[in-house]
Amino acid sequence: MIKNYFKIALRGFRRHKLFTFINIVGLSIGISAALVIYLIVHFDFTFDKFHKDSDRVYRVTTDYSFAGEVGHNGGVTMALAPALSTEATGIDQVAPFYIYGNVNVLAPNGSSVGNKLKKQSGIIFAEGHYFNIFEYNWVVGNKKTALKDPNTVVLTTKQAKLYFPKLEYADMLGKQLIYDDSLKTTVTGIVEPFKERSDFMAHDFISYITGTTDHYVKDNFEVTQWGNTNSASQLFIKLAPTASAGKLEKQLNVMLNKHNPPTPENKGNTQGLSLQPIGDLHFDQVYGGFDGVRTASKTTLYGLLVIAAFLLMLGCINFINLTTAQASQRAKEIGIRKTMGSRRGQLIMQFLSETFLITLLAVIISVAIAPVILKLFADFVPEGIAINILAQPDLVVFLILLTLLVSGLSGFYPALVLSGYKPVTVLKNQSAGNSSKSRNAWLRKGLTVTQFVIAQFFIMATLLVSKQIYYALHKDLGFKKDAIVNISTPYKSINTDKQQVFMNRIRAIAQIELMSVGGAPPSSGNTNSTTVTYKDGKKEVKIDLQQKFADENYLNVYQIKLLAGRNLRSTDTAGAGNILINNTYAKVLGFRNPNDAIGKQLDYNDKQKTIVGVTADFYQKSLHSPIKPLAILQPGNRKWNNRTFHIALKPQTAGGNEWKTAIAGFEKIWKEIYPDEDFEYTFYDENIAKFYTAEQHTSQLLTWATGLSIFISCLGLLGLAIYTTSQRTKEIGVRKVLGASVAQIVTLLSTELIWLIVLAFVVVTPIAYYAMQKWMENFADRTAISWWIFALSGGGMLTAALFTLSFQTVKAAVANPVRSLRSE
Structure with a gap:
């Protein structure tokens, strides 16, 4: 019996080669995506699950609130x-x-x-x-x-x-x-x-x-x-x-x-300890993992699962649509088989076996192309992920369950529909009856709308993420980031003759325009802050103030604007007590005009500091974080804040290699002075771009998902167009004989499907807008959700659909009506 099921299924595949091909391709794409995403998700969710009594193992972490700033630390005292x-x-x-x-x-x-x-x-x-x-x-x-x-x-x-x-x-x-x-x-x-x-x-x-x-x-x-x-x-x-x-x-x-009881001067500041389960360590985005150890994001992993589900759904929808669309062509076969004694359960098994065969072929193709996908997304896929069926029994179990699940989702409803036809009706009229056809048509329309809702959601999300990344990378951050090289000297050599020698030697390199020595650049992953108090006789302003340590060339290297007062000078040592503040801090102190802040005194770590200048605001971190009150001061004796060289290079000539020459010069001098240390440098604009690595990976992923969803949806649309035109062949012939033009016939055949895409656009727009707003909340400074994102998505999807439909509708419209009417 089972052998007979598969024999009949193979005959059906040969008879309907195009529809079989569309179903296999659609399911292969969805299953391959699900397979790769399973490998990623399974990889991350199996970290540190093997420890004995792991449910009783915890890391102790520290939480604190200091001057209104909430912080977290993975370490403890x-x-x-x-x-x-x-x-x-x-x-x-x-x-x-x-x-x-x-x-x-x-x-x-x-x-x-x-x-x-x-x-x-x-x-x-x-x-x-x-x-x-x-x-x-x-x-x-x-x-x-x-x-x-x-x-x-x-x-x-x-x-x-x-x-x-x-x-x-x-x-x-x-x-x-x-x-x-x-x-x-x-x-x-x-x-x-x-x-x-x-x-x-x-x-x-x-x-x-x-x-x-x-x-x-x-x-x-x-x-x-x-x-x-x-x-x-x-x-x-x-x-x-x-x-x-x-x-x-x-x-x-x-x-x-x-x-460690709170002191009167620290009133309002809190510190506490928490227990973090060892199972959460790999996904920790708050306290941080160990240095050099990659952490995963559960949000990203769940997002991947949603994408896999959507792509699988698209493939299943294609199968259901095309199978139910062909129902009338198989009505006579079903009627004869029922007349000959076939029970409904046997017919359901026949149709499910056909679905199983198609799904099995799709799984085999997916396993074959999965290594290629892993290579294509090597930057996104964690190191250590590979596919090896023989060495991964869990993967075999997953593929078996996935095959059964997809077969059930794709084949169960079409099997119920096809097996439910009454023999008398279908043998008399060669159709399934009007009511059944109507139900199937509405189902196909609903599933088609669902397909294009998913595809257009991906398009809109991709456009917005790309727009935000472009905005972040091209926004004026308040400082120059191009053509600047950062080099940090070894900790042991800070404030020693070696550092001074290195500085003097590289200063002579012709490609250098200007150089500064100090701490971190304007925007970095490091945070350095201290509690500072300002008193004007009437009020007291006490906050946690961010700090940047710099010399007199720092503002000029990064082209940070000075709004009031003067720059730091080489004579402004730590003991001199002269500092710069940013405009945000000036406003916090109550000065609307930056000039009013000049000369004011701050209680700075039990010392008096004098404000000598106010700079324009610039971002101290990525656009995820708002601009905070900031002070810029000389490093003084703080060795760890006086080891980074900020080197502004002269512009390169077209096709020139001046920068490469300069880097080679830095390295040569470095090896002479620090022979036991590796030479390392970074271009500052590359460091800024790394702030948005997660968003760039998200954009990559969405672009991939968008392309696949559009492709699967258009495949299904092409299949429906082929079915529709084949069902209306004689109608098209009659209309052409009566004088209908090619454009009129193409419009007739395309209108219904185009309206489904328009309906999908209406449904998805508010959903996408809400999801975009939630995602944008991760950024303190963000681009606008522009109307053209939705317009471009809808227009692009419509264009792709029209292009897909034109393959079949134009072919049907230009066909010779004599051939289609000959049998009449």
Whole structure:
């Protein structure tokens, strides 16, 4: 019986080759999109799911409100961890660790003799309890004692082979590693890295006690200071089986208020601790993940799922439309089969088997083209995603379920319709009856409208996202961003002769127009702020003030406008107390005219600062964030704010390579002065563009989804046009004989379908407008939702539909009427 079903199905496919092709292509596109999106979503949602008792593992994070500014930090004060053992209950394990940053590593007896491994990430200071929460497979060494003593280190097998490629793991024990030229450690253990997906990518585990004893790093280990919070200081805990996360949070905050109570001058400022489940770490957009570790956005992943559902829906709609449209052509077949004794259930199975075969072919095609799609979207797809049917049993299960789901969605309704025809009616009239035809026609119209609602929504969304990205990249941000190079000198060389020598040497390069040395550029991902108070005898204005550290050339390099007063001078040292403020801060202080702010005094970190100039406003971050009150001042003795060179280059000649020559000159001088450090530079406009990487990925994705949805919708439209013209062949012949022109016939055949597209436009416009408004709320400064976005979408969709319909309607209109009327 089943063999017979498939044999009849294959005969039907050969008889209706075009409709079969349209159905397979439509479903293939939807299924391939669903397959790739499944790989992405499954990849991200399986991070750190393998840890034992992961439902009881939490990260402790810090939240604060300071002078009206709300902030979040993934780290905690280092004093918290040792206090938990005596002051908190309900905790099974406590594992603090400290992220050591990018450091140079030397293995004296390994592969890097005389050749350091530079800027190694994934290095942390950890206690032995770390391995109780996160269980590694130990190759050599003792988990209980490996990190007990100072100056010991545990390595992963991969990193150990990098340091000691010629040694067996057992022989690595006792070998020495030197971090940042000073911190000497002894290898006491080797573990296997996690095979599963994890955000815990550390591979060098230095004993935590080392950080409190070694003279080089102990300054960063403020284990007794409750008032200092550092994102490098991470704390993970494992709750006892019967403990409550909510109750523990309350205990943590009681401890914090006990050891770090708010002072009268900090009244109104709050600080609190929260517990973040380990499962949320990979998707964290608030506290931040670990440096160098990619985090995912649940919003983006859910958006991908919606796109996959829409594209699958479009393919299914095509199938339903074309199958029900052909119903009358199969009416006689159904009548004869019912007369010969076929039951309705058997007919339903026959039609479902046809759908299953088409879906199976579409799945096979989708699996074949999925690797190509992954390569095309390599910038968007996370590294590590691949398709391998034999090694991914979950993927096989997904494809089986997807095949059954699509077969059911696409085939169930057409099977009910086709199997429901009455033999007497269809054999007498060769049709399904007027009422049935009417129902099917209305269904087809509704599904067609749904198709074009989805397609036009994607078009509108794509246009708006592209418009906002263009607006962000071309808006006047209040400073110059082109032809500016940023170079940061090594931290150890700040305010030393080396930095001065580097400055003097590169200043002589002919391609440099102007140079400034200081802290971060005008707009950056870094935030530096302090509490500042202004008193005028009547009122007191106390706010959290953003800071930029700069010299006298900073404004000129970035061409920041000065509205009042004067620029900084080389004589304005930190002790001089002269600063610039932006116009936003001037208005906060109550000065409508910037000139009125000149000469006013500010209480600035217990020191008096004098306002000597007011600059025009400029964005300190991306357009997602509003412009905030800001001060610009000399770095003084703040070493970390005096290591970035801001270099304005002269314009290039047409086809010239002056900038390349300048960069080569910088690198040559750098290698002479800093032979052990890698030369790195960035063009500032490229850094600005990186602010909108997520939006650019969204635009890419929407463009892809838009193209596919238009293509699938137009395929379905072409199929309906072919069916409509074939059904009205004799009508067209009669009209031509009676004098109808080609244009009149084309209009007749196209009008009904065009009205469906117009109806879809009317339905989708308010939906798209609402969705656009919600998305634009993510930007403090945003472009307008222009009328032409909707007009262009509707006009473009209409043009594409007319072009698609013209293939068939014009062909039918110019056909010889004699041939269509001959059988009459």
